[in-house]
Amino acid sequence: MSNEAMSLQDFRGLLEKLRAGIAPREMSDEERVRRAKKAFMQKLNGHRAVDLDSCLQCGMCAEACHFYEATQNETYAPVYKFRLLRRFYRREMSPMRWFYRVFTPDITAEDLQNWQHLVYDACTGCGRCDMICPMGIKISASIRVVRHGLAAAGFVPPEMRVLRNEQRDQNTLFGVGAEQLKALAARLGEQGIDVPLDREQADVMLLTTAVEVLLFPDALAANARILNSAGADWTIQSDAFEATNIGIISGDDPTMKLAIRRIVDKAKACGIKTLLLPESGHAYQTMRWEAATEMNESLSFEIVSMPEFIASEIKANRLNLKRQSNGASVTYHDPCRLSRKGGVTQQPRDVLEALGMEVRETPSNRRENYCCGSGCGEFVMQSSANLRQKAFEIKKGEFEEAGADTVVTGCANCRINLLIGAEKSGWQTPVTSLVETVAANLAD
Ligand code: SF4
Ligand code: SF4
Secondary structure (H helix, E strand, O other), X not given: OOOOOOOHHHHHHHHHHHHOOOOOOOOOHHHHHHHHHHHHHHHOOHHHHHHHHHOOOOOHHHHHOHHHHHHOOHHHOHHHHOHHHHHHHHHHOOOOHHHHOOOOOOOOHHHHHHHHHHHHHOOOOOOOHHHOOOOOOOHHHHHHHHHHHHHHOOOOOHHHHHHHHHHHHHOOEOOEOHHHHHHHHHHHHHOOOOOOEOXXXXXXXXXXXXXXXXXXXXXXXXXXXXXXHOOOOEEEOOOOOEOOOHHHHHOOHHHXXXXXXXXXXXXXXXXXXXXXXXXXXXXXXHHHHHHHHHHOOOOOOEXXXXXXXXXXXXXXXXXXXXXXXXXXXXXXXXXXXXXXXXOOOHHHHHHHHHOOOEEOOOOOOHHHOOOOOOOOOHHHOHHHHHHHHHHHHHHHHHHHHHOOOEEEEOOXXXXXXXXXXXXXXXXXXXXXXXXXXXXXXXXX
């Protein structure tokens, strides 16, 4: 089934247009440094301070990072990426600051500019480095603080800045808002797929993304078919459907909170019991782990990803599936924020096995899986294109070792990078989504 999806090439053209004519953010060097320091100060809590004090500079984290592995460039080692924050902490906040100040240089606007590439282009926030550090340092959390500082100093990469402004000011992304979702829902309705838009009350509220509406409408169709087949009492809201949160990706707290607030308020108004997240790794991190804290309230509904939902519906015998008997094999690519940061590793494998497929693992898998190379919104940035492709080559080698017929993933962001990487390198193995795989095997 195809729902008039934009081609990958046209989508890349759309990203090119985003880049065209973006004016640099005007700000004096002094103001940039002042703002970055203020943001560092606000985000440096006790946990981060202990982490920054504990780092042995041993460099063991380097080999965990796909960007270091792919390039052997030492500035891409995780420890290097938070060095700017460590410098700031030691000079300005450490109990020993009187001592460190003697020989630790103050941060400058040039430093901030240099770190833009390191923390936006060369870090997907995947957290693989966190698992290897002998001191248990949450390296990715410190790198995220650097992003916050750079965002405050006006160093959000231009494409991300345009998208952040669009989400903040218009509640759309890539020009996709309520009208585009309604049009897609109407098209699906004509195909006999009921998409219950804007119901006032429901048990389940599904989110989707602008990327799904534009590029992967079959994923939204698949979610609808699965929910309908399971007999769920569900809705999708045309003014609060966007699971992508450019605020969290870019390091801009006000936009992050605004985007979460839109969803939480609508979910509460609909009296839902379950907020169901589409194939988006960072949406899981945002809504599952950060929303309640950021809103400073306990949420009255549970937050569930599609792999978790499908696995539990299969277990409860509410989904009727066709089992394949043709020996099809798949490799499941674990999205970092679902697996490493969310623990959702077994459910997608259970789902694929319930379809009768042989699951073949890559050498790194589950919580240790290598990132696709494009988490944290990297695919929108031209400046990270070469690095992303190099990271993809690591994945490609792992997929080839597994030797499965198809690669399946549970994140549209991962899917885009794997598809772009495959296209550029002439790699032929099909890459698809978990929900579409399930929907294609629903017994009618
Ligand atoms: S592995 Fe841990 S202690 Fe060693 S350099 Fe990296 S962050 Fe520091
Ligand atoms: S979070 Fe991931 S991309 Fe960032 S430094 Fe660590 S391993 Fe590398």
